[in-house]
Amino acid sequence: MKKRRHFLKEQKKGLILDKATELFARKDFYEVMMDDVAHLSKVAKGTLYNYFESKEELYNQIILNNLENLLSSVRSSLSNELSIIELLYAYVSSFYQYLVSHKNFFRIYLKIFWKEDEEIETSIKLKSEELSSILSDIIYKGKRENLFRDLEEDFVIRLIIGNIFNSVKRSIDNNFSHDQLLAERENLFDFILHSLYAGFDNSIIRPLKNKTIVLTRTVEQSTESAAVFSELGAKVITFPTLEIVPPANWKNFDEMVLDKNKPDFIIFTSAHTVTMFAQRLKELQKDFDFSHTKVVAIGSKTNQICTQNNIPVNIIPEKFSGEGVVAALSKFNLKNKIIFIPRSAIGRAELPKGLEELGAIIKTVPVYNVSLPRKSVVEESLKQLKESKPDVYVFTSPSTFENFLTIMKIDIPANYFKGVDVAAIGPTTKSAIESRKVKVNIMPSEYTIKGLANKMIEYYRLKEK
Helix, strand or coil: CCCHHHHHHHHHHHHHHHHHHHHHHCHHHHHCCCCHHHHCCCCCHHCCCCCCCCCCHHHHHHHHHHHHHHHHHHHCCCCCCCHHHHHHHHHHHHHHHHHHHHHCCCCCCHHHHHHHHHCCCCHHHHHHHHHHHHHHHHHHHHHCCCCCCCCCCCHHHHHHHHHHHHHHHHHHCCCHHHHHHHHHHHHHHHHHHHHHHHCCHHHHHHHCCCEEEEEEEEEECCHHHHHHHHHHCCCEEEEEEEEEEEECHHHHHHHHHHHHCCEEEEEEHHHCCCHHHHHHHHCCCCCCCCCCCEECCCCCCHHHHHCCCCCCCCCCCCCHHHHHHCCCCCCCCCCCCCCCCCCEHHHCHHHHHHCCCCCCEEEEEEEEEEECHHHHHHHHHHHHHCCCCCCCCECHHHHHHHHHHHCCCCCCCHHHHHCCCCEECCCCHHHHHHHHCCCEEEEECCCCCCHHHHHHHHHHHHHHH
């Protein structure tokens, strides 16, 4: 009961903070009375003092809560795998995006940012310093690698954050559309990078600048995949052509995972298979014993999702393909070994066939199906596509290609794609596209979005020579 009371109190406190943020953004802080906050949050003034002792405490708590959320947003956008330029891009874009999405907080934060240090409450000052410290680390690394000019660090931090604030203010004051916000963010980053970079060369740092890419993936994958190309300077139109749905029934899957005799191997062919596998086990309220089962994850993203779901991965093939899996497992004696492959309901047969030839017993079970996305999901993409002139269309599976043709009502694909480049993530997708008389110009040797982006850079550099 105590825990519940604490939870309800914290919940109410959150509501008060939300309402107070709105109020403080509209009026100068020192003119705001506790009565106003109490009225806005529907809490009696006397009760309000159970949460905050004064206007100052309430004001500081608003800023601290939002700063913590901003810090969380910035940190989650950074990764050890990113280059210095990508780290800077992630920092600037996540900072900008958070402030644009939280207009009321931005108006409050803008008032205090330029104050002298001694005028700022200590806890707020510390949170702001954490934000600056993250940026400082990026700048230090850039200078150490001779990418950035040797400028005075405090000046650079103020310059960058000041420019972010100016861009956010312009975006809010002019009520920018989604496309205008994206363009503003890209221009902001280019300006900051020009200011920092020693010997700036757009063709090296932003090699896909001025390229418009139509990226077809599932609804869930589109945003993350688009970021890979956006960081390289491209304008990306995300065009979801697939929506992931559960299989028609779970009977075969349930029988497989609940059987006492566990398989010798499980092969996860995509992040989707891992997610749906873990989700169904959760619904069954069962854990899977992996102690006698080796787990194969195809691709770094699949491996990452396995880790997030506490699934131990034993094997990651060098090549992220069916052939790569067969090559990796050929090192084992597969005679009469049971290999479980959770997969799409329309999964292809190449992988099972290759493993059966090595003597394995294959158990394939659908854990998800794909369908055309709902009309509301693609409306914005259709609008952007109509208003743009794409340079390249990216297809990540035969289904993304076929569904794109269906959504766009394309009867003669060769005519539609005439004069533009077409990219396929791998040979199976390439074959499916070319079977419809459409030429594929770009295909990577590593069948991932990162691999495709690198191949695209190489392709356009050669093309423009």
